Amino acid sequence: MSADIKVHQGDQIGGGITVITTEKTKIVIDFWEKLPGAEKEPNIEFNWEEEKVEAVFFTHYHGDHIGRFMEIPDDVDLYMGEVTFKVMLNIRRAIKDAAVAKLTERFENGSITFVERADEEKFSEKDLLVWAKEDFELYQMQRGYDYNRDVPDQQIPWGITG
Numbered sequence: 001m002s003a004d005i006k007v008h009q010g011d012q013i014g015g016g017i018t019v020i021t022t023e024k025t026k027i028v029i030d031f032w033e034k035l036p037g038a039e040k041e042p043n044i045e046f047n048w049e050e051e052k053v054e055a056v057f058f059t060h061y062h063g064d065h066i067g068r069f070m071e072i073p074d075d076v077d078l079y080m081g082e083v084t085f086k087v088m089l090n091i092r093r094a095i096k097d098a099a100v101a102k103l104t105e106r107f108e109n110g111s112i113t114f115v116e117r118a119d120e121e122k123f124s125e126k127d128l129l130v131w132a133k134e135d136f137e138l139y140q141m142q143r144g145y146d147y148n149r150d151v152p153d154q155q156i157p158w159g160i161t162g
Helices: 082-094 099-108
Strands: 004-008 017-021 026-029 055-057 077-080 112-114 128-132 138-142
Touching (some): 082 099, 082 112, 099 112
Parallel strands (some): 026 055, 055 077, 077 112
Antiparallel strands (some): 004 017, 017 026
């Protein structure tokens, strides 16, 4: 199986939007916001209706990875570590942000799934391996992409450059 991988990134290190498309599914890794001090506003528009994404996976809770999560349609499932969710929620509570209600609603209706350790069974329909590092930051790897096909016991962080 092959995968089409598109990386959308602005003029900064970190963050971005990675879209992975296979014959079975289309997922997004992170949905970023520019870091404070970035020289220019990234011009990255994402057409959710056209893209028909099944799920968004958040690698960790930094703003340059989760910053635009409020734009993600309610019918797109979110996957993240439990710590990522708690940090997102607490930060939003501290700044009295409207996102608290949205995060709570999505959690209660089951559209947020916590991923802490490799669970190949859970993601077999998406043909993904998903796992977390010890600090509970979520990492993933798409099997069709030619890294190592048999990695369940390894913890290889995801990385795309270019």
